[in-house]
Amino acid sequence: MTEIWADFFLLQDPNLRWVLAGTVMLGLSAGALGCFAVLRERALVGDAVAHSVLPGVCLAFIITGDKDPLALLIGSVVFGWISLLVMDFVIRNSKISTDTSIGMVLSVFFGLGVVMLTWIQNSGNANQSGLDAFLFGNAASMLPEDVLLFGFVSVMVLVTIILLFKELKLVSFDPGFATVIGYPMKRMEVLMATLLVVTITAGLQAVGVVLMASMLIIPAAAARYWTDSLVVMLVIAAGVGAISAISGTFVSYTAPSMPTGPWMVVSAAALFTLSFFFAPARGEFQKWRRRRRQQEKVSGENILKTLYKLEERDGLSARSRTRREILKKRRMEPASLKKGLRRLVSQGLVQHLKGQPSGYLLTEGGREEAKRIVRIHRLWELYLTEKLQLPGDHVHDPAESMEHVITPELEQQLMRILNNPEEDPHNKRIPKASPRSGGAAL
Amino acid sequence: MTTFWIILTACLASAACALVGTYLVLRKQAMLGDAISHAVLPGIAIAFLLTASRNTFPMLLGAGAFGLLTVYLTEKLQERGRLMNDASMGIVFTTLFAIGVIIITLFASSVDLDHECILFGEIAYVPWDIWFFAGMNMGPRPVWILGLVLVINLIFILGCYKELKIYAFDRQLAVSMGIPVAFIHYGLMGTVSFSTIASFESVGAILVVALIVVPPATAYLLTRRLSVMLVLAVAFGVLSSLSGYYLAYITNTSIAGAIAVMAGIFFALALFFSPLDGVFIRRNRKVTLEAPEAVAGMAAGKNREDSIPLT
Secondary structure, eight states, X not given: OHHHHHHHHHTOSHHHHHHHHHHHHHHHHHXXXXXXXXXXXXXXXXXXXXXXXXXXXXXXXXXXXXXXXXXXXXXXXXXXXHHHHHHHXXXXXXXXXXXXXXXHHHHHHHHHHHHHHHHXXXXXXXXXXXXXXXXXXXXXXXXXXXXXHHHHHHHHHHHHHHHTHHHHHHHHHOHXXXXXXXXXXXXXXXXXXXXXXXXXXXXXXXXXXHHHHHHHHHHXXXXXXXXXXXXXXXXXXXXXXXXXXXXXXXXXXXXXXXXXXXXXXXXXXXXXXXXXXXXXXXXXXXXXXXXXXXXXXHHHHHHHHHHHHHHHHTTSOOOOBOHHHHHHHSOOOHHHHHXXXXXXXXXXXXXXXXXXXXXXXEOHHHXXXXXXXXXXHHHHHHHXXXXXXXXXXXXXXXXXXXXXXXXXXXXXXXXXXXXXXXXOTTSXXXXXXXXXXXXXXX | OHHHHHHHHHHHHHHHHHHHHHHHHHTTOTHHHHHHHHHTHHHHHHHHHHHXXXXXXXXXXXXXXXHHXXXXXXXXXXXXXXXXXXXXXXXXXXXXXXXHHHHHHHTTTTOOOOHHHHHHOOGGGGGGOEEEETTEEEEEHHHHHHHHHHHHHHHHHHHTHHHHHHHHHOHHHHHHTTOOHHHHHHHHHHHHHHHHHHHHHHHOHHHHHHHHHHHHHHHHHHOSOHHHHHHHHHHHHHHHHHHHHHHHHHHTOOHHXXXXXXXXXXXXXXXXXXXXXXXXXXXXXXXXXXXXXXXXXXXXXXXXXXXXXXX
16 A cells, blocks of 8 residues: 555656656646635536537547547537637527526537537447547546647646736626726636636546536535635635645556546535635534633623623622522523533633532622623613613613614713713612722623 | 337326426426436436335435425525525435436446436337236337326326416415415426436436426417416427437438427527517517617516526
């Protein structure tokens, strides 16, 4: 096993070197270009173009009678372009929607390609074997001249993206603005389309028509979770494409019966899944953690508030309360109360008394924090009744949610607008912050 | 006799697909057929491996499960992953297809199944796939399966005609009217899955897309009534099957491919010559009306996002 790893990564097999170069090139350029396709909501256009080049491949073969890579490339680029024009024509000239137009072009062009392919197969030309490699891709069969041609294409695509980055960005995000400031939109559209068609064509031999779309979509979609910057997104997508290419090639190198293309797609999908769950800021895991932290904050604040209100009810006497007393004052899940209290104790906001009387007692800091929450709650109730003329019995629920989100700045503003009030609409005292502490934050 | 069975299979498949395809085209979900027909590959492969036979029932079951899984994952990704519908669909179905190809290659020695056959199907072999029931020759199996699917589709569409209609044109209205939208939605997705699977076993994944999308799109150009559209879609599907078969017969090529090509030709004819708003009619209209661009746009019933040029 280690031998195979060493063989692979030392690139001793010359054939492997070519295949790897070809697939990595494809991964890089498809990944980068795919960002534009995904951002412009054209993800499945690539799928249709990939299927539509099949008649071009067949026609080039019928004309030249050979599998000359350049001829096949030209044939497929021409048909890729035709398919784009047809899709566009149908959308512009009828009430047919985009997705229907895509599905129509995809299936009809591909059907035409299959008809031509079977015609070639029945015509008995001995050269035709291997043409169907275009359907599922056969990276292992790539010849050095194929790789050179496709490598050239990929480099062209990447260089174009780098040179015209600003223009492509503008066209992708705001075509209307680009037109207004006088960009040659028509030419940019043509350029984008050509890049797409050429990349798809170059990729066909490695991954085949069915899976080509995924090499455009998946890396770009994965990259989207990591960043909001287009440059970074392009780099990450190209990276995801290249890594998938390497791992796909690796699998089919170690197990020669394994197809490269599908393994590239599965690797890309694995990277996408990782991004989906674990990307910082946008990943599901982070979102879940943020949600949980927010819930913990809310439930902690509610417990503090309840403890304070109990003190208030008993004439501001500081005395420890049992969990049952807290639950009687405010309904909540006993389990979440227990957890919340434990967190508050570790934060130093609540003291857990073990002896007689046992129970929970607000610390100095905890009392300040509880006062702050009660203060915000009552300020907000007052604001709603005084400034928005809401009836007094309608203001408790909104205040219940606002008390967790109002910032200190907003709190000061409320104080000012309401002229440092003493009482809330239900004639309850609005607790003032103790002069020496600024109110501890949770 | 073999010709008859092949044509009958093609006609049944096209009728079943055209019926559900009409709703997909109206709901702008035409690519769902493409997605499902590719994504069911692992389901078929797994069913094949588990039962070690080409028994249809487990295959349909495996494929159905993966068809619904595709719909579910696409919706979830779109909802939670903040991806556009087409991107999430593209991710789900290509990945599942890749997994299917890998499973098949992995067990290639023990599996008499190849992905090319699934992609193109081999409708020419249908007459030899005979169903024996109680020792009796009942005719080709695909004919029975497709016939059953067609009947199920008909029952679903006729039974829920009004609900489906409202759901297809205005989902919000359907919700507010108390129509069980979830039932209608998953019912439609279920019938799409089964039509796709049953058809593509005999005609291949790509032709399924052609049958689901192209005849309904053709019908859409020729009428403004749902009932007429359904009938026309089925008619164009059957017409494409008949003419496609003869095209393939004359040129000695793939039947499935030829049917797709014929469907495309009928679509092109409708696109140019439709008396409602074919390209030529629109040209004339532009001459007679004051504000040609705006009116032509309105006549097309377009919203802004549709008129953004493709790539």
